[in-house]
Amino acid sequence: MGIRERLSGNEAAATAMKQINPDVVAAFPITPSTEIPQYFSTFVDNGVVDTEFIAVEGEHSAMSACIGAEAAGARAMTATSANGLSFMWEMIYIASSLRLPIVMSLVNRAVSGPLNIHCDHSDAMGVRDSGWIMLFSETNQEAYDNLLMAHRIAENKNVMLPLMVCQDGFITSHAIENIILEKDDEVKKFVGTYNPEHYLLNPDEPIAVGPLDLQGFLFEHKAQQNEAMKAAKQVILDVAADFEKWTGRKYGLFEKYKLDDAEIAIVCMNSTAGTTKFVVDQLREKGIKAGLLKIRVFRPFPTEEIAQALSHLKAVAVLDKADSLNAAGGALYEDVASAMYQSGAQVPLVNYVYGIGGRDTRADEIESVYNDLLDIKYAGKVDDPYRYLGLRREGDK
């Protein structure tokens, strides 16, 4: 039986880290993830964990130190947001190319500029092609659960990739909600120990890590990274199955909410899914067949599964909490659109960029998207697929 608690998303992430008890945590404060290293260093200084906490002088060094620690044979974790992740960017790619299963708690926030401390997904979208597994979390509970599953996925010998668990800055990171925690010893048993095959600190088998990798080899090494990413999909499902046996909480690649008999649906990630579920329920009462597909696993992107889950719909809206500024569409929209095209599914798709810089997205706005979807359903086509939701325009109050 789990333990009932009330925690913010940051507290939930820090609690998961405490129970995982990693060997090394290297982190630098940045709003809204600052509390995670704060709480964690309290655990360290009070002797609750065995971890070496490296209070680095910046996020670039946070990721570098995590790479060093993980290559040395230790379990390393970090937490960051927005510009912190941008500052790490160089090392993010190096971490995945060295096949180091580092785990990060990413509390999503708008990347500068101009400076803004509130939630959108521009930080995560900036590293979507970096070779990290990316899990998104609607609630504090999901942020906690995803972290408990993270090492089992990342450290699987067919995967060996770093993993980030995303949650929405302030919206879930600072909101206190009910949560069910698992017992320390059970977490320890579930997560297991990390026993890498090759590591720097093994004096009996010195290794060299991070070569100059030229035309003769880099291509193959990159392809191997992608093979690992493909393999991660099944591992994620296997770990989720074990997790469900243990906790009773079920996870997949995505969550279908009233989707199977729906005619119109929204695809979105993180906390917006909560608002969307509320709207779906209201619309269902009115007899409108609305549904939701909430992405949990964004990398690896579950192309076939998503296309299959959406193929029966009459109209679908993809919500992007980050603008790609490419004059074409948001990142999630483009991934969903290409998945649909590849599968041959002929479903009209529309994209809404919303919530930029922490702009609140209300239930009535989500409802307006479903109303638009009803129009699209009747029209059977979309003329202007790249839209904004909640953008203030000239003349608006």
Place this chain on the structure above:
Amino acid sequence: MPYNLKEIVANKPSRFTSGHRMCAGCGAPPVVRMVMRALKPEDHAVVANATGCMEVASFIYPYTAWTDSYIHTAFEAAASTLSGVEAAYNVLKNKGKFANQKGETKFIAFGGDGGTYDIGLQSLSGAMERGHDMVYVCYDNGAYMNTGIQRSSATPMFADTTTSPAGTVIQGKQQPRKDLAKIMVGHHIPYVAQSIATTNFKDLYEKAEKAIYTKGPAFLNVMAPCPRGWGYPTDMLMEINKLAIDTCYWPLYEVENGKYTITYKPAKKLPVEEFLKPQKRFKHLFKPGNEWMIKEIQDLVDSRWQELLDLEEMTNK
């Protein structure tokens, strides 16, 4: 036991193997070999390397010249990467992972002046301040040689580089070089030293040994000439090194817990011209009318040497 080069070379095989692709006449490989020889034979090392000549010439997939464990991540990240390795060692050691290990594991970073004085200064400063038990060795060749001889903050004044060319209006780098060893002394770490490869390697070996076996962070700044960037014949490396110390252009000293010791005082301090003359990067200094440039360099060398003498006196009172 008194220092004996022959015995050291005989008893301690090089941990940095031949077959690497550094240039003939490069000052860096002898530095690396000697620093690594300062390790006790039973000890294992994890080497972190900043991106630069040393890295791209010693670990080209699938070959490596390193017999100890080695990690390279990025240009500016040798110190921060190694700080993670060292932290991992501490926690795993506490958990009993190395209970059966014969010797100890030591942590040594190598970076050029680009990766150390400039782009890596923040990560170096952070690692030193946090007190990791590691040695950071800068092999200082006074420019970004790997990318083709661009100026760095370690480039001496008036040197001709590809981003501070000796032009018709502006003749070479206009600024004096940054004193990184002093910045490291300002971190109040247990051991800071400046060294060079001399013909018997005594100075470098003894300082490396001290740096490696002093608990806490240590910094070694070692001048390592570059035949391509400096423009000297490849067989002249050791002569250039000798001129650098005999002119007091590159003073040899160490700072132990704040106390300065100059480890080499030339019997006869040579004019800096002697060091400048064999190097093509200073060729323009010897054109008629440019005598003032040599004088400015001489004044700079003299004032920095005097400052060092004063610091030695002051901290040994």
